[in-house]
Amino acid sequence: MKRKDAYDLLRRSGLRMTKIKKEIVDLFLDGGCGLSARDVMEELTSTPDASTVYRSLDSLVDKGFLRHSVGAEGVVQYRCTSAFYPDHGHFCCVDCGGIIAVRKNLPSAFLETLEREYGVRVKSADFLLEGKCLKCRRS
Numbered sequence: 001m002k003r004k005d006a007y008d009l010l011r012r013s014g015l016r017m018t019k020i021k022k023e024i025v026d027l028f029l030d031g032g033c034g035l036s037a038r039d040v041m042e043e044l045t046s047t048p049d050a051s052t053v054y055r056s057l058d059s060l061v062d063k064g065f066l067r068h069s070v071g072a073e074g075v076v077q078y079r080c081t082s083a084f085y086p087d088h089g090h091f092c093c094v095d096c097g098g099i100i101a102v103r104k105n106l107p108s109a110f111l112e113t114l115e116r117e118y119g120v121r122v123k124s125a126d127f128l129l130e131g132k133c134l135k136c137r138r139s
Helices: 003-012 019-029 037-043 050-062 108-118 134-138
Strands: 066-070 076-080 089-093 099-102 127-131
Touching: 003 019, 019 037, 019 050, 019 076, 037 050, 037 076, 050 066, 050 076
Parallel strands: 089 127
Antiparallel strands: 066 076, 089 099
């Protein structure tokens, strides 16, 4: 989704688009994913206090731009909702730690099997693949 479209949609939902919120929206629309509040603060060009960043993240969750989950280390991580950025996954290199966004959806047959076998309804899907990236495989 284009930035202007995202800003307009968020404004129509009643959100006041401050400079900080625009920076956060831009960060996620540019592919930022699975970011903690600290990660977000480190990426911003401005230097807002932590409470401003947390309030901005909360308001973006409330308006449906972001969703949050708890990562493996117990840290809250933020992702765009599929209404603003397509579901996707990540490949993480076990050698160098590099992360590559994988802009592919999980196969519908796989999701249907999950729903049938576990009785769940999949709302959105993120996935993580691990292995060696091309650069590390060559070295």
